[in-house]
Amino acid sequence: MDITIAYQRTLQKYHLKYLALYHALREGILTGSLASGTRLPSSRDLAVMYGISRGSVKEAYDMLLAEGYVNSVVGRGTFVMEQTAMLPDESRINLQNQNPPIAKQKVPALSAWGQRIMQLEKERALYSTPVSATDRDDAHQPMISFQADEVVLEGSSQIAWKSALAAAGKDLQKPSDDSTPAPVNGDQWLREAICQHVGRTRGITATPDQVVLCSGSMEAITLLTQLLIHEQDNIVLENPCYSGIYRAVTASGGRIHAAELDQQGLIPQDWDAKLLFVTPGRQFPTGAVLPLTRRQHILQWAASKGAWIIEDDYDSEFRWAGRPIEPLKALDRAECVIYVGSFSKSMFSSLRLGYAILPVELAQALTAAKRLYDPLPPARLEQRALARFMMRGDYVRHLRRMTRIYRSRYDVFQHEIQPLSELFHWHQTDCGLHAYAIWKYGSAQYHHFMQSARFYGVTWRDAADYQLTPGPPSACFNFAHITEQQIIEGVKRLRQTWDSIKHRIMELS
Structure with missing residues (x-):
């Protein structure tokens, strides 16, 4: 076996090779770098390793053996003995002189962007409250979580x-006469398929050179904030909104204006801002659908201010009833809307593919920013497979099938939660994969109810995570990733939780 010891340094002090080797080995043993039970190399191997005679190695080993630092076992080798505590004072002083303390590395002087990132990371950690089995009375029951989780294909x-993946693998292995590198803005086939899909289902007219593929919608949003926001620019965000957007804007130095909502979503104002983030198809997290008149008002505001609108269409693929209203991008005539979509919810969560549809000049800037982070496009196999999946009509069939399944789960959830209407005011919606509710009591009662529900093995997402300013306690219940039976069991546990603490809640009110 190879070992590393301070032989060259001890040789400068002791000059004789066997003494230098003895002190180097002894130091390694006493400092713990050669742990108890370590098998030392044979005398032949150690001699070759350090370019000394085998006799010098044997002499050093004999000295260590005599002083009890090692033990020699015939036929097995030489092993480090277990040592007591630390070096004698004199030896420790000598070693300290030989190894002067290394100055602690200074805390790096981060840029303003880096400092904001670290501050946001500290804030994010405050919301990380995983529930362990030891937090529960009945830990043998599996936890039922209404928090968003992995959705898989079935x-x-x-x-x-799988067929699309196999065909995509064959596509990418074919030799090509074209020496042009893979486009940073994404697979040409997939960009064409996206244009066809949004044209048919969302009424958006776009060309492939207006589409930029990213590793999820958040990468697109983050890069866009870096491209469009100057320090201290006023940026309008819905309140509440997805926390990832808040972090991206804050990291880029934007000054956030929290825009008010009502039952119909964002309330248009004459904001003094250059950028607006909005989720008109289904406001996140409340689920409100922005009416056409408000959409038109927002577009007029952007045109008059020369502002950009980033439209996040995160899960409007799944609709239970009614006709979807045209997205802002389909109504946009001034080319001020950037449309951001994702396949993470419509396909499966680990498929980290999102896209932005934007004016050609801005698409080129976004592509240049992506090139800085990803010189080679990621997930080429998945991109080509998804293109085939869409072009063959499998994606549309998949959406129809999953809409039926999710609608059934939504109906079960809506039916089961009726007895909890005394606790929550539920926002009704005709699309989407989660339900939003406002707690009817105070903050202390809400957190007591949440904590008690954990003991019954059920959790959900506290919507306070999405609030830019203090607001009433609220909750998000995701249902797409769990079965109907799990939904029934989960709501049953919520009712049991309420029954067990109802009197206490009333006392706190």
């Missing part, structure tokens, strides 16, 4: 996806 969708 049945015919899974079969079709």
